[in-house]
Amino acid sequence: MKESEAPDPRPYHHGDLRRALVEAAVRLVEADGPGAMSLRAVAREAGVSPAAPYHHFKDKSELLDAVAHEGWEKLDLAFRAARDAETSPPNRVRELGVAYVRFAIAHPALYRVMYDCSRDKADMPAHVHENEESAYRRVRDVLISAGADPADEVGLELATIACWCAAHGLAEMTTFKQFDALKAELGGEDAFLRGVLGHVGVFAKGLQR
Amino acid sequence: MKESEAPDPRPYHHGDLRRALVEAAVRLVEADGPGAMSLRAVAREAGVSPAAPYHHFKDKSELLDAVAHEGWEKLDLAFRAARDAETSPPNRVRELGVAYVRFAIAHPALYRVMYDCSRDKADMPAHVHENEESAYRRVRDVLISAGADPADEVGLELATIACWCAAHGLAEMTTFKQFDALKAELGGEDAFLRGVLGHVGVFAKGLQR
DNA sequence: AGATCATCTTGACAACGTTCAGATGGGTCC
DNA sequence: GGACCCATCTGAACGTTGTCAAGATGATCT
Structure with missing residues (x-):
């Protein structure tokens, strides 16, 4: 039975x-x-x-780890959708950033847990980079398809970090500052996000120089 | 008496x-x-x-506000020192970013309180931007002296936000990921920081284009 | 000196994270 | 079917936390 x-x-x-x-x-x-x-x-x-x-x-923090895991899976979904929706490689890089920030705006509390819960582990959350299908890897791959030199390990990693940091910074900012005036002036949230990310070299024009 | x-x-x-x-x-x-x-x-x-x-x-959170205030004052000190130590305007922009991240690395817990304590106020911490001597204003001024057009309000604000976000993102990252291998490869922490920030347009070459 | 008022203490309350001894009941073995 | 086992859940407890109300303390002002 x-x-x-x-x-x-x-x-x-x-x-x-x-x-x-x-x-x-x-x-x-x-x-x-x-x-x-x-x-x-x-x-x-x-x-x-x-x-x-x-x-x-075993712990409260272990429950929070599970909550965070849930969040990383949702984020990965958004990443895949953004990558598949845009075919031009340079734009893909930027749209990955936009998707990241949009996710943080849509799930601010979840987003915070994702990082907070691994705050004392002296490492980025494991789900970000420690496997083949990681979010970190996804950014890296899009950078390569946008023209980055796969042989230049260091340069590639620096660029990936720069992407991640810029998006992460903007995401954090928008969790306690709405920038409503600017959004209105530019004609919407997406325009605002692209406007800010446009000042970041890697997002603006891939890696060609 | x-x-x-x-x-x-x-x-x-x-x-x-x-x-x-x-x-x-x-x-x-x-x-x-x-x-x-x-x-x-x-x-x-x-x-x-x-x-x-x-x-x-009145509250625990009001005590934390006071702690955060202490932090913003220390950060402002570091900002002024960085600005005065570098005379070339474009480099000044980047060095402001480096100073910001170095501060976060030196005082990680304090840095976290500075943002956490105003997390639910739906606004950036007041000390960042809401007065004439604010840190935000300081970045803005350095951008102007580096060639940004003061008349282009929107563009200037976007650039300031981009600066702040990139530095903030990198600062957050370095609080749970040391990047030791990369630092070693590049010959030190400062080289690493400049390497990442170098991918951000505004930091790399001021605003000229 | 006596009154006033900010300051600090004492004692209490509910809520929290965590632990431990025991109840419960599905699964497995005879 | 009956006996056992063990994962699962409960109940009660402990120490700690944020917060509050009532009272003691002592500097200051007239």
């Missing part, structure tokens, strides 16, 4: 508490900000006792 | 508790990170009861 095809290690009493906890956490984070997300509130939201989460996460 | 020349509202029992609290808070933040700084620990460090701070700050 059991579907033995179940792909993941079977859930027990609750159904799939781990998943329910992560979803509740994401909901709370996006609703009231990362600071307002307490472990007890998550448990409450999921309808279990305050100690229940400890059978699925 | 009182020096009536005392410039500020006189301190009472403690001497100058408000000042002592801010200093203790800065010490704790820089030592153990912003998360480890509890109001009670600050009071303990200053040798007063847990409720004492409430006569000088």
Whole structure:
């Protein structure tokens, strides 16, 4: 009477508490900000006792890691969409940046968790660069297809970092400064984002010089 | 028997508790990170009861505001030094960026508080731009002296934002990713910073095009 | 000297993260 | 089917935190 095809290690009493906890956490984070997300509130939201989460996460920070993971997956989706929507390589670089910032604007609290939760690990979040399908790699590849020299390891890495930093900086800025006046004057959010990113060499014209 | 020349509202029992609290808070933040700084620990460090701070700050977040204020003053010092140390206007722009990132590397926890504490105010920290001697204005002025057209309000603001964002992004990055290999390869931290910022148009060559 | 008022303490409250001993109930083996 | 096992969840507890109300303290002003 059991579907033995179940792909993941079977859930027990609750159904799939781990998943329910992560979803509740994401909901709370996006609703009231990362600071307002307490472990007890998550448990409450999921309808279990305050100690229940400890059978699925060793820590509060481990739950936040899972929330962050959720965020990186959403971001990667946005990255792929942006890359496929634009065929001109130089524009692709810029549109990748725009997609990044738009994501941060759409999910500000989630975005903050993505970085905050790995703040004390003295490293960028693992999902950014540590595998073949990473977001970091995606930027690098688009830079190459836009004319960067793949043999120049150092130059390529510097350019990738510059891209990431500029987008990251703008994303951070827009989480506490709306720039409404400027957006209005330029005719929309996208125009504003392209305007700022246009001042960044790599975004403006790929790598040709 | 009182020096009536005392410039500020006189301190009472403690001497100058408000000042002592801010200093203790800065010490704790820089030592153990912003998360480890509890109001009670600050009071303990200053040798007063847990409720004492409430006569000088309405909130924990108001104490953090004071800590942040301290940070912005230190940053402004670094900005002025960087501006005065470099006479070539285009280089000045870049060196302002380098100074910004170096400050964040030197005071990572303080740097984080500077932004975190005004995270929910839907605005950049007031000390950044809201007065004549602001850091934001300082960047703007250096851009003008580097050739930007003061009449082009929008373009100037976009360029200032781009500068700030690139530096802010790089600063944030270096708080959880050391880039040690790259620094070594390029011959030092400054070379690395200039390398990344060199990819940003405004930093690389002022505004001439 | 007596009144005033900012300052600091004491004691309390709810909420939090975390732990631990025990209840529960599905899965496995005889 | 019955006995066991073990992952899962609960209940109660501990120490810590932010915050508040009521009272003690002592400098200042008239």
